[in-house]
Amino acid sequence: MKCQSSLMKNSIKQILEDRFNREIVLERPRSKEFGHFATPVAFSMAKELRKSPMVIAEDLAKELDGVPQFAKVEPVKGYINLHLSEEFLNSHADEALLSEDNFGRGDKNERVLLEFVSANPTGPLHIGHARGAIYGDTLLRLGRHLGYKIDAEYYINDAGRQIDLLGLSLYYAGSVHIVGRYMAEPEEYYRGDYIIDLAKEAHSELSDDIFSEKDREDNISKLSSWGKEMMMEEIKSNLFKVGIEFDLFVSEKSLYTKWNDSLKELKKLGGIFEQDDKLWLKSTEHGDEKDRVVVRENGVPTYLAGDIIYHHNKFERDYDKYINIWGADHHGYIKRVESAIEFLGYSSQRLEVLLTQMVSLLKNGQPYKMSKRAGNFILMRDVVEEVGSDAIRFTFASKRPDISLEFDLSDLTKEDSSNPIYYINYAHARIHSLLSKSSFSQSEIMQSRIADIDLEQKELLFNALRLPEVIEEAFNHRETQKLTEYLHSLASSYHSFYNNTPVVGVENEKSLLKLSLVVANSIKTALKIMGIEAKNRM
RNA sequence: GCGUCUGUAGUUCAACUGGAUAGAACGACGGACUUCGGAUCCGUAGGUUAGGGGUUCGAUUCCUCUCAGGCGUGCCA
Numbered sequence: 294m295k296c297q298s299s300l301m302k303n304s305i306k307q308i309l310e311d312r313f314n315r316e317i318v319l320e321r322p323r324s325k326e327f328g329h330f331a332t333p334v335a336f337s338m339a340k341e342l343r344k345s346p347m348v349i350a351e352d353l354a355k356e357l358d359g360v361p362q363f364a365k366v367e368p369v370k371g372y373i374n375l376h377l378s379e380e381f382l383n384s385h386a387d388e389a390l391l392s393e394d395n396f397g398r399g400d401k402n403e404r405v406l407l408e409f410v411s412a413n414p415t416g417p418l419h420i421g422h423a424r425g426a427i428y429g430d431t432l433l434r435l436g437r438h439l440g441y442k443i444d445a446e447y448y449i450n451d452a453g454r455q456i457d458l459l460g461l462s463l464y465y466a467g468s469v470h471i472v473g474r475y476m477a478e479p480e481e482y483y484r485g486d487y488i489i490d491l492a493k494e495a496h497s498e499l500s501d502d503i504f505s506e507k508d509r510e511d512n513i514s515k516l517s518s519w520g521k522e523m524m525m526e527e528i529k530s531n532l533f534k535v536g537i538e539f540d541l542f543v544s545e546k547s548l549y550t551k552w553n554d555s556l557k558e559l560k561k562l563g564g565i566f567e568q569d570d571k572l573w574l575k576s577t578e579h580g581d582e583k584d585r586v587v588v589r590e591n592g593v594p595t596y597l598a599g600d601i602i603y604h605h606n607k608f609e610r611d612y613d614k615y616i617n618i619w620g621a622d623h624h625g626y627i628k629r630v631e632s633a634i635e636f637l638g639y640s641s642q643r644l645e646v647l648l649t650q651m652v653s654l655l656k657n658g659q660p661y662k663m664s665k666r667a668g669n670f671i672l673m674r675d676v677v678e679e680v681g682s683d684a685i686r687f688t689f690a691s692k693r694p695d696i697s698l699e700f701d702l703s704d705l706t707k708e709d710s711s712n713p714i715y716y717i718n719y720a721h722a723r724i725h726s727l728l729s730k731s732s733f734s735q736s737e738i739m740q741s742r743i744a745d746i747d748l749e750q751k752e753l754l755f756n757a758l759r760l761p762e763v764i765e766e767a768f769n770h771r772e773t774q775k776l777t778e779y780l781h782s783l784a785s786s787y788h789s790f791y792n793n794t795p796v797v798g799v800e801n802e803k804s805l806l807k808l809s810l811v812v813a814n815s816i817k818t819a820l821k822i823m824g825i826e827a828k829n830r831m
Numbered sequence: 832g833c834g835u836c837u838g839u840a841g842u843u844c845a846a847c848u849g850g851a852u853a854g855a856a857c858g859a860c861g862g863a864c865u866u867c868g869g870a871u872c873c874g875u876a877g878g879u880u881a882g883g884g885g886u887u888c889g890a891u892u893c894c895u896c897u898c899a900g901g902c903g904u905g906c907c908a
Contacts, residue, residue, distance in 0.1 A: 302847095318849090318850085319847095320847065320850065320851095321847055322850095322851070323846090323850095323851065323852075323853090323854085324851080324852080327851075331850090331851085333849095333850055333851085333888095333889090336850080336888055336889075337888085339888070340888080346888075369851085370851070371851090371888090372850085372851065413908065415908095450908065452908095453907085453908060454907065454908065455907085455908050456908095458908095571906070573906095582833075582834070582904080583904095585906085586905090586906040587906090588906090589906050590906085593906095595905090595906055595907090596905095596906095596907070596908055597906095599908090620902090621835080621836065621901085621902055621903080622902055622903060623903085624834080624835055624836080624902075624903060625834075625835085625902095625903050625904065626903095627835095628834095648835085648836075648902095650836065650837080650901075650902075651901065651902065653901085691844080691845095692843090692844070693844085693845090695836060695837075696836080696837060696838095696844085697836075697837070697900090697901050697902080698843095699843085699901095700843075712870095713856075715870055716856095716870075716871090718870090719868080719870055719871075720871090722868075722870095723867085723868060723871085726867075726868060727867060727868095730867055731867090762847090763847095766847070766848095770847095770848075774844085774845075775845095775847085778844095778845060778846090778855080781855075781856080782855080785855085788871055788872065789871090789872065789873090791867085791868095791871075791872085792863090792864085792869095792871060792872040792873085793872075793873090795866075795867065796867060797867045798866095798867080830868095831868085831870075
C-alpha cells in the first residue's frame with residue numbers, strides 16, 4: 294500500500310472526503326473500543342437529509358466496505374467508528390523505522406523569526422526566564438522538525454537606564470565591599486551576590502582604580518559596558534546548559550542609529566504627531582487605549598522607540614512570520630508595537646506575540662518572592678545544576694504557557710518516580726534491553742511484518758505512529774504540553790504491554806519486537822525534539 | 832475602573848480547539864510475576880468543569896452576565 298503522508302489522520306480524512314464528497318471532521322474516540330478514528334459526520338447530515346444520524350451512519354459505513362485501510366467500519370449511535378487495518382499500520386511502521394529520528398519530518402518552507410528570552414543583561418537568568426526560554430526552544434525544535442526555516446533571535450537591551458544602573462551597582466558594590474570606602478547608598482541599584490562577585494572580577498580584570506572616586510562617571514560607564522558583556526556571557530552559558538542556542542543576537546544600542554529612518558517611515562503614513570514638545574505614536578488608530586510618547590521633550594527616545602526600530606529592522610529582513618515570546622507583564626506592549634508595524638507599512642498579522650505567564654515559587658509551602666533589585670531570586674543555573682536539564686525542560690514544556698505557574702522548589706528537586714522523565718526513559722531503556730536479549734538482529738526485526746497482534750498491542754502501535762500528528766498539533770497550536778502528554782501516555786501504554794506480555798522467546802517475537810522498536814523510535818524522536826536524549830540504560 | 836490571562840478530583844495539570852462515559856500524575860487505600868529491568872503493572876476512592884443565562888443534534892470548549900485570583904494600566908526597562 295502506498296502511503297501518501299506520515300500523517301495517518303490526513304490520509305484517512307482524505308479517503309473519507311473523496312468517498313463522501315464533503316468536509317469530514319475526524320476525531321480520536323475516547324475509548325479504544327470505538328476504533329482508531331471516528332467521524333460524527335452523520336450528525337451534521339441529519340438535518341439536510343431529514344433522516345436519523347443512526348440510519349445515515351449505517352449507510353455511510355456500508356460505502357466503506359472493502360477499503361484496504363480499514364479492518365472494520367462500525368456505525369455506533371450515529372458515529373462511524375474506523376478500525377485501521379494491520380496493513381495500513383504496517384506501512385506506517387516501516388516508514389517510521391526508516392526515518393528514524395526524522396519521523397514526522399515536514400516540508401514546510403516558511404521562514405520564521407522566533408524571538409525569545411531577550412532578558413536584560415543586568416543579571417543572570419532566574420527561574421522565571423527559564424520558562425520562556427524552554428517554551429521558546431521547544432517550539433523552535435518542533436517547528437524545525439516540521440521543516441520551517443526558523444531563526445532563533447535574542448534581543449539585547451543594552452541601552453538605557455538598566456545598563457547604567459548595572460554600572461552604578463557594580464561601582465557601589467566595589468566601593469563598599471572591595472575598597473571599603475563609604476559611599477551613599479544609591480536610590481536604586483541591583484543587589485545580590487552576583488553583583489559583588491562581578492565587582493571583584495572587575496577589580497582584577499579591569500583595573501585597580503576602577504572604583505576610585507576620581508573619574509567616577511567614566512568608571513561607572515566602563516563598568517556598565519564591561520558588566521553587560523560579562524552578563525551576556527553568563528546568560529549564554531545558562532542557556533547552553535539546557536541545550537539552548539541562538540542564531541542571532543541583535544543589540545538595541547546598535548539599532549539606535551536607525552531611529553531617524555524609522556521615524557521618517559512612521560511619519561510617511563501619518564503615525565506620528567507632535568504635542569507638548571514630544572513626539573507621539575498615534576497608536577489609538579490601531580486599537581490601543583491611548584497614544585504613546587516615542588520621543589520625550591528632552592529629545593530622548595522612549596523604550597517604545599527601541600521596540601519600533603527593532604521591529605522595523607525585523608520586517609526589513611522579510612521573514613514570512615514573526616513570533617515573539619514575551620513575559621505576560623509585557624502584554625500591554627502588543628497593541629503599540631502592532632500599531633507601529635502598521636504605520637511602517639507592514640501587516641501586523643505577520644507578527645504573533647505569545648505570552649508566558651508568571652512563575653511563582655513556593656519554598657516549603659511558603660511564597661517565595663523574587664526581585665532582581667533586592668537580589669533574592671532563584672537562579673536558573675542553580676536549579677539546572679540541582680535537578681538537571683532534562684527535568685527542568687520537561688517540567689516547563691509540560692505546562693501550557695498561558696497559565697500562571699506555581700510550584701514548590703522542593704518538588705522540583707525531588708528525584709523519584711514522580712518525575713515523568715524517569716518513567717519515559719525507563720520504557721525506552723526496557724525496549725533497548727529487550728533487543729539485546731533477543732537473538733534476532735535489528736535488521737531481521739525491521740524486515741519482518743507486524744502481525745497477529747491483539748487489540749491492546751494494535752492500540753500501542755497506533756499510538757506510536759501518531760507522533761507526526763502530535764508534533765504538528767503541538768506546533769500549530771503553540772502548545773508544547775501536547776508532546777509531553779503524548780510521551781507520558783505512550784510510555785504508560787508500553788509499560789502496561791510489557792508487564793502482561795512476554796516478548797523474547799515467544800512465537801510472535803519478531804512482531805512484538807518490531808512494535809517495540811516503533812515505540813522506542815517515537816519516544817526517542819519526541820524527546821529529541823524536547824532537547825532531551827533518550828536513555829538506553831538507566 | 833479599563834485591558835488581559837486564568838478558574839476542571841485533596842494538589843499539580845490534560846481533554847484532539849464543538850463530539851460519545853471529563854482523563855493523567857502526585858497523595859491515600861488495596862493488590863501483582865521464583866520468568867524479558869518492581870524506577871513497573873493492576874484495582875479502589877475522589878467531579879454540580881467557579882456560578883447563572885444563551886447558541887445547537889451535542890458545550891469544559893463559543894456568546895453573555897456575575898464571582899474569585901494573577902499580570903498590566905510610566906514619558907521605567
